[in-house]
Amino acid sequence: MSQRAGRRTLPAAIVVGLCVALAGCASPGPLTAVDATGSPSSSASASPSAPEPTPSDPPASPSASPTDAAPEPAPPPEPAPAPPAPAGFDSGQRSIDDPASLWVVANKLRPMNPAGFVPPDLAYPSVENANGQPLRAPAGDALVAMFAAAAAEGAGGMRLQSAYRSYDTQVGVYNGYVAREGQASADAQSARPGHSEHQTGLAADISAGSSCILAACFADTPQGSWLAQNAWRFGFILRYPADKVPVTGYMFEPWHFRYVGTELSTELHERGIRTLEEFFGLPAAPGYAG
Numbered sequence: 065m066s067q068r069a070g071r072r073t074l075p076a077a078i079v080v081g082l083c084v085a086l087a088g089c090a091s092p093g094p095l096t097a098v099d100a101t102g103s104p105s106s107s108a109s110a111s112p113s114a115p116e117p118t119p120s121d122p123p124a125s126p127s128a129s130p131t132d133a134a135p136e137p138a139p140p141p142e143p144a145p146a147p148p149a150p151a152g153f154d155s156g157q158r159s160i161d162d163p164a165s166l167w168v169v170a171n172k173l174r175p176m177n178p179a180g181f182v183p184p185d186l187a188y189p190s191v192e193n194a195n196g197q198p199l200r201a202p203a204g205d206a207l208v209a210m211f212a213a214a215a216a217e218g219a220g221g222m223r224l225q226s227a228y229r230s231y232d233t234q235v236g237v238y239n240g241y242v243a244r245e246g247q248a249s250a251d252a253q254s255a256r257p258g259h260s261e262h263q264t265g266l267a268a269d270i271s272a273g274s275s276c277i278l279a280a281c282f283a284d285t286p287q288g289s290w291l292a293q294n295a296w297r298f299g300f301i302l303r304y305p306a307d308k309v310p311v312t313g314y315m316f317e318p319w320h321f322r323y324v325g326t327e328l329s330t331e332l333h334e335r336g337i338r339t340l341e342e343f344f345g346l347p348a349a350p351g352y353a354g
């Protein structure tokens with residue numbers, strides 16, 4: 065898309081120090097606020113119901129022209145050639161296991177395999193980047209377009225807070241939480257090494273650059289609100305919604321967006337499915353297996 069859109073550079077690098085300190089996906093501060101807004105209260109039967117199977121084969125349309133009068137012998141009943149891409153969405157067209165796949169599903173039950181996976185195409189998107197971390201190229205390109213659109217549509221400027229984190233970096237982040245708050249608290253806020261979506265290079269923590277950085281109140285900023293409504297247009301999804309904590313295993317993170325490509329993000333949007341786990345019929349992942 066157009067690359068001209070006015071990019072408002074936010075005044076300051078003042079908060080950078082903060083961001084570095086919060087190199088984890090979540091800051092400890094907003095926890096109470098999260099509970100306030102993100103209580104997954106009601107949803108009595110939070111049914112992680114398996115997504116209904118897409119109608120893989122539409123009723124074969126009679127391909128032979130009805131005017132056909134030629135008295136030919138019945139053609140051999142050979143298997144019909146694969147119907148030309150049915151209208152239904154092919155949810156199996158990309159791997160959800162391969163860490164290099166744009167659709168990989170990483171959660172507390174689905175660690176990276178191999179654990180030390182490093183994405184092949186890391187690059188630095190030309191946006192304000194607090195921690196100077198790269199993203200995979202397609203995710204970075206989409207992020208640039210998304211930030212430009214947000215500014216053009218009046219949502220204001222945005223900043224990339226954190227992006228790709230290596231296995232070793234995550235060791236430090238997670239162990240820091242454990243040391244400060246104990247393992248249970250650490251697990252609610254930070255992924256164990258090898259389980260972080262940030263290791264895929266497809267996850268971006270986004271801020272308005274001024275306040276509510278990696279905090280639940282980001283949801284109420286113009287930027288957070290715009291992203292929640294529009295990220296799907298650019299191939300991103302809000303990965304940890306407030307009402308899906310039992311499915312994702314993570315508290316509400318209105319700043320954490322995962323790139324899956326526009327084909328899948330559009331499908332999710334149109335069908336009103338909010339998590340990858342539910343879309344692909346995977347078990348909820350509220351905690352680690354062991």
Ligand SMILES: [Zn+2]
Pocket residue numbers: 089262267268269319320321
């Ligand atoms: Zn994150």
